[in-house]
Amino acid sequence: MAAAEGFGRALRLLAGLGFAVLLAACGGGDEDPGEDTTPVPTVYPAPNGPVATDRVIRQDYGGYQLTYDCTTHTALQYSYTLGFDDGTVARPTSFKLDPTLPEGCGQQTTANSYAAAIHPGYDRGHLVSSNHMDYNADYILRANYMTNIVPQVATFNRNVWLDAENVAECYRDIAPVQVYGGVVYSDPTNDWFLASHGIRTPEFFWKAILTTDPATGAAKAIAWYIPNVEGLTALDPYLVSIDELERLVGTGLVGITAPAAVKAMKPATSWPLPAGCNYT
Structure with missing residues (x-):
């Protein structure tokens, strides 16, 4: 099995815990969502003890779930279920740091544009598509939290990644779809945004639809x-x-x-x- 560099610790941790993704029923922005709709996250401590900055958590955002690495400030995996599309909530126009992370869990240092920061040609790319969350105002707000955002080549984001999102978007109207995805980090030479945002640049994106x-x-x-x-x-x-x-x-x-x-x-x-x- 070829585990990507930088994921070894997370994979060993998840495997040791017998991690399994549980789907909930089927992205974010300018205002805090209601307090009563954000569950307390499940925290998985590091194997050598509960070090606050060395852990992976499973965070539930209502419409979707993230497996998130508090140390490297990135989601590793996401999952959600979509039913028939009857949502019309508009996508927010801005991005926001995530106010729901537990104390001691690190995240990106700013919600500012990647392209404007230091290296052009990158979008703030969504893992969970905002459009898939447009059936609930809170969920679509949360999809613009920076925990759901990573550096994504702009042409990739607006072409093939959008094409993959549209497969789920269209087939949800035929039958419910389960969506899984994540990122792989393997090459430090393109980590343009470590200094500006505190996050590496993924080399691969993956998505699966059932x-x-x-x-x-x-x-x-x-x-x-x-x-x-x-x-x-x-x-x-x-x-x-x-x-x-x-x-x-x-x-x-x-x-x-x-x-x-x-x-x-x-x-x-x-x-x-x-x-x-x-x-x-």
């Missing part, structure tokens, strides 16, 4: 492992099975519980978007 065929009731899955680089024009070269994804990232961190046959699925092409899909 749903059912309404005609047969059979489960089906699709997944991608995509480099965070310029010039990508199509999703298909980056298709992987969930089995392959687990070997690349680590079974515990991917966190998908599914039958072996589903984990082995690897479509020849990315699922075509259904006619008439509403992307908003």
